[in-house]
Every structure is written in structure tokens, then in C-alpha cells.
Amino acid sequence: MQPIDWAGAGGTRWKDNVDHFEAMLDGPGKALIAAAAFVPGERVVEIGCGGGALTREIAHLVGPGGYALGLDISDELVALAAERATAEGIGNIAFAAGDAQVVQPETGPFDRLVSRFGVMFFQDPAAAMANLHAMIVPGGRLDFAVWAPADENPQFMMMALTGREHLGLAPADPRAPGPLAFSDAGYLEGLLSGAGFVDIRFAKWTGLLKAGWPGIDAAAAAELLARTGSTSDLLAEAGEEVQAAFLSSLATRLAPFITADGIAMPGSVHLVSASA
Known part of the structure; x- marks a missing residue:
């Protein structure tokens, strides 16, 4: 799997397809919010806020006496998130661009830290976790969602297999920065x-x-996932024949997951909580 440049092309791809991604991650996002059980008055930072939908929901949950900050490495996504929050007239919210592995937001420390699939891409996970720990007050709480192993998530399996067949992608290092970097619960627990x-x-x-x-x-489903997935840049550089073969193979793998309402693939997610 290709490394994702979230500060550049990856962030742009997410911005251009933000409603697609938000819809796809709605189920895990609702589960994360329910598990976190935010209460009025809490100050919360979201890591990897993307288009800011979860940050906006948290701002409503913590109320006027609370505060929600969305932090993302992509300037484009931060601008989009701020624009949407302003359009909704939310006052207890802000967004900032920065790398959560090293940055400490000026408005910290926070009571709570939350992330929906935004913590698996750090180049130095140990240093990043130490930095996240410093963002929250003693006794504060961390809640985040990360993907469980690939064999429980067909979307990653099919993209990896199709990429190996047609784009020459090598099997990914399971600990390399990427969507599945924290799928091993024991490894993640050790980092925390x-x-x-x-x-x-x-x-x-x-x-x-x-x-x-x-x-x-x-x-059409294959076109959608190929355009929005991590192999999109590499696929765009391939010849027309390779692109056609890739899309055909991906369509065959996707066919069992096509329903009358769209694509519906099984997913499996770790919901993690810890205290500082």
C-alpha cells in the first residue's frame, strides 16, 4: 500500500470526496461518539479532523461551556472544516493545521482527545503517542477508532490484492504508517x-x-473506490490497459457487496480508550 501524503494529495483527495468518506465512516463514527460519552463543559481536541463533521458534533455535545478543536495536517481540510462550522454558526469550535506527532495546540491542554482513523499515519508512533499524552490534562481521557486486521475488512484486502496483481504493489509492512498500522491491539496497547x-x-x-x-x-463502484483510495495516484500514472484491467478485477471483487442502496462492505474497528 502506498504511503498517504495527507498534507498534500491525500488531503486534497479527502476534501474532494468528503461527503463520500463521511457517509462511509458514519457507523464507526457514531460508535466512537457513543463510547466517548462527552458531557457539557469538556474541552476536546480531535486528531485528524478531516472535514470537521465529528468536531462539529462534539462541539454540540459539550455545549457553550465546552470547546472543540479539530487538528489536521492538511491545510485544505482545515479550511473546509472551518468554512462548514462557520456556515452552521457554531461558536465553541476552532480548527488548526498541524502535525499531531509534534505540535501542541495553543489552546491546550484538553480534557479529552478523540480521533476517528486519524492516528495510524505517524512516522514515529511512540513519539506521537507521547505528544498526544501531553495534549490532555492528568486524568484526561483518550478515545479513538482504528481499523482491525485486514482479514476483517474486505475493502483493504481487495484493494491490496488488486494493486499487487496490476500495479506491482509489494505486501505492506504491517507496522508501516497506514490504515492498518494499529490493527494489532497488543502492539497498540504497548505504544499507549x-x-x-x-x-x-x-x-x-x-x-x-x-x-x-x-x-x-x-x-461504477470500482471507479469510485479506485478514485478515492490510496492507489489512486499510482493508478493514474499507469497506462490505459493496466487501468482497465485493475478496474475490471476490482469490480469483480466488489460485485458481492453491491446492494440496491449502494456498496455495503463488512467492517471491523477497534474502539480504544485510555486515561492520561
Whole structure:
């Protein structure tokens, strides 16, 4: 799997398809919010806020006496998130661009830290976890969602297999920065405890990841996932024959997951909580 340049092309791709991604991650996002159980008055930082949908929801939950900051490495996504929050008239919210591995927001420390699939891309995970620990007050709480192993998430399996067949992608290092970097719960628990977190707990969300639109067929679904996935840049550089073969193979793999309402693929997610 290709490394994702979230500060550049990856962030642009997310911005250009933000509503697609938000719809696909709605189930895990709702589970994360329920598990976090925010209360009025809390000050919260979201790591990897993307278009800011979760940050906006948190701002409503913590109320006027609380505060929500969305932090993302992509300037484009931060600008989009701020624009959407302003359009909704939310006053207790802000967004900032920065690398959560090294930056400390000026408005910290916070009572809570949350992330929906925004913590698996750090180049130095141990240093990043130590920095996240410093963002929250003693006794504060961390809650985040990360993907469970690939064999529980068909979307990653099919993209990896199709990429190997047609784009020459090598099998990914399981600990390399990427969507599945924290799929091993034992490895992640070690990183968190090494950074000073305690009372580390894991729960599991399983459900359907929904994408596309009613009436989408396998060929259109393949186009959608190829355009929005991590192999999109590499695929764009390939010749027309390779692109056609890639899309055909991906469509065949996607066909069993096409429903009358769109794409519906099983997903599996670790819901992690810990205290500082």
C-alpha cells in the first residue's frame, strides 16, 4: 500500500470526496461518539479532523461551556472544516493545521482527545503517542477508532490484492504508517502504555461500511473506490490497459457487496480508550 501524503494529495483527495468518506465512516463514527460519552463543559481536541463533521458534533455535545478543536495536517481540510462550522454558526469550535506527532495546540491542554482513523499515519508512533499524552490534562481521557486486521475488512484486502496483481504493489509492512498500522491491539496497547496512558481498554465495532449511491453497479463502484483510495495516484500514472484491467478485477471483487442502496462492505474497528 502506498504511503498517504495527507498534507498534500491525500488531503486534497479527502476534501474532494468528503461527503463520500463521511457517509462511509458514519457507523464507526457514531460508535466512537457513543463510547466517548462527552458531557457539557469538556474541552476536546480531535486528531485528524478531516472535514470537521465529528468536531462539529462534539462541539454540540459539550455545549457553550465546552470547546472543540479539530487538528489536521492538511491545510485544505482545515479550511473546509472551518468554512462548514462557520456556515452552521457554531461558536465553541476552532480548527488548526498541524502535525499531531509534534505540535501542541495553543489552546491546550484538553480534557479529552478523540480521533476517528486519524492516528495510524505517524512516522514515529511512540513519539506521537507521547505528544498526544501531553495534549490532555492528568486524568484526561483518550478515545479513538482504528481499523482491525485486514482479514476483517474486505475493502483493504481487495484493494491490496488488486494493486499487487496490476500495479506491482509489494505486501505492506504491517507496522508501516497506514490504515492498518494499529490493527494489532497488543502492539497498540504497548505504544499507549509506553507513552504513559493507563486503564487502556479495547472494544470492537463491526458493521457495514456504506458507500456509493442507490443503483450503483460494480463497474461504477470500482471507479469510485479506485478514485478515492490510496492507489489512486499510482493508478493514474499507469497506462490505459493496466487501468482497465485493475478496474475490471476490482469490480469483480466488489460485485458481492453491491446492494440496491449502494456498496455495503463488512467492517471491523477497534474502539480504544485510555486515561492520561
